[in-house]
């Protein structure tokens with residue numbers, strides 16, 4: 001029986017685990033960073049918490065006799081992705097990255113693409129605007145440097161401490177979010193700029209489509225550089241990859 005470790009924290013990781021859960025030829029473990037207070041239920045056994053860098057992950061792969069590693073973390077989890085690639089290379093455990101395709105701008109979109117959070121803060125400009133931050137809570141603090149804006153901030157868990165600006169409202173919610181609901185939210189809060197990550201997939205695309213329809217500008221954070229490992233765009237492709245990956249070689253040292 002092959003033991004598969006899925007690095008998760010995304011809906012695709014959960015869906016992949018669901019697709020593999022009943023397979024008698026596989027043992028599947030899903031790993032979460034442990035960031036969210038109330039993580040979604042998972043269809044396979046879960047382990048929680050960091051591994052302790054690439055070294056810790058390599059040791060885990062060996063100790064748990066992992067046969068295949070699936071990096072199904074979010075496309076902005078660049079540190080974990082780098083550690084996964086390094087640990088897999090070192091232990092000779094086959095790896096595949098499950099990554100949603102990035103969104104691309106289409107007619108009607110008004111995107112300003114930026115490389116990092118500093119760029120996103122700068123792209124808001126000096127004139128006060130009503131801004132919807134839909135980037136998770138980890139990097140929200142950088143927007144304290146642009147306290148002239150009104151912020152609406154949505155995250156899965158509360159932003160603690162709150163953003164140090166005079167005007168900020170908070171929504172704690174987990175996707176998926178429909179275009180209709182996103183459109184109503186943008187109108188209700190009279191949003192002028194949406195700040196988003198290029199997450200790809202359907203679950204959070206509603207705000208992008210709603211912004212397009214309403215003529216609202218989107219400041220889009222470009223994806224970080226990710227390691228060059230075999231990749232699958234969809235859960236189905238990842239399953240196909242897993243079914244064709246050669247059996248681990250005896251000399252891989254795990």
Ligand SMILES: NC(=O)c1ccc[n+]([C@@H]2O[C@H](COP(=O)([O-])OP(=O)(O)OC[C@H]3O[C@@H](n4cnc5c(N)ncnc54)[C@H](OP(=O)(O)O)[C@@H]3O)[C@@H](O)[C@H]2O)c1
Nearest residue numbers: 008009031032033050051052053073074076077078079080
């Ligand atoms: N970044 C985003 O925008 C975003 C959005 C949605 C969901 N997520 C999910 O949230 C989690 C954390 O994301 P992040 O951006 O903070 O990651 P990150 O910056 O790339 O990772 C930081 C550290 O968190 C630990 N870690 C991350 N993912 C892990 C996993 N699946 N299992 C065990 N440890 C993990 C690792 O600690 P050690 O070095 O100690 O192993 C890693 O070095 C990930 O599971 C990701 O899929 C992230």
